[in-house]
Amino acid sequence: MIVRRLDEIEDSERDVRAPTFASRRFLLAADGVGFSFHDTILHPGSVTSMWYRHHVEAVYCIEGEGELTDLESGASHHIEPGVFYVLDGHERHELKALTQLRMVCVFTPPLTGAEVHGDDGSYPILDPPREVS
Numbered sequence: 389m390i391v392r393r394l395d396e397i398e399d400s401e402r403d404v405r406a407p408t409f410a411s412r413r414f415l416l417a418a419d420g421v422g423f424s425f426h427d428t429i430l431h432p433g434s435v436t437s438m439w440y441r442h443h444v445e446a447v448y449c450i451e452g453e454g455e456l457t458d459l460e461s462g463a464s465h466h467i468e469p470g471v472f473y474v475l476d477g478h479e480r481h482e483l484k485a486l487t488q489l490r491m492v493c494v495f496t497p498p499l500t501g502a503e504v505h506g507d508d509g510s511y512p513i514l515d516p517p518r519e520v521s
């Protein structure tokens with residue numbers, strides 16, 4: 389069993405900062421469970437363009453208001469607590485944080501912790517993985 393607390397992760401190597409968000413990673417590839425699990429804060433007013441070509445991401449909003457746009461279909465969805473989405477088709481998408489958003493995110497395959505968003509908004513598959521303990 390793995391038990392972790394957010395306050396242990398904050399300001400550690402598992403607290404990854406990007407220009408538009410902070411991602412607190414409870415589970416990474418090194419934990420060996422087959423997915424990674426993140427508590428992500430998106431900053432108010434930010435817009436994040438993403439395209440997870442190599443991963444499937446599931447996302448559940450637990451705080452804030454935002455707008456999710458599928459950049460392939462053009463469809464937009466209001467995001468608020470209780471809304472869930474999964475990029476099961478690896479869709480290019482954009483998430484606008486109207487207020488601070490707090491999202492619980494699961495990635496498969498799991499992130500190693502060393503990925504950064506590429507110019508296209510994807511995370512690479514790292515081979516060999518550089519894992520954060």
Ligand code: 9YT
Pocket residue numbers: 409411412426427428430438447483491493
């Ligand atoms: C929903 C969202 O914030 N996705 C981008 C960041 C990703 N969740 C991460 O790296 O934690």
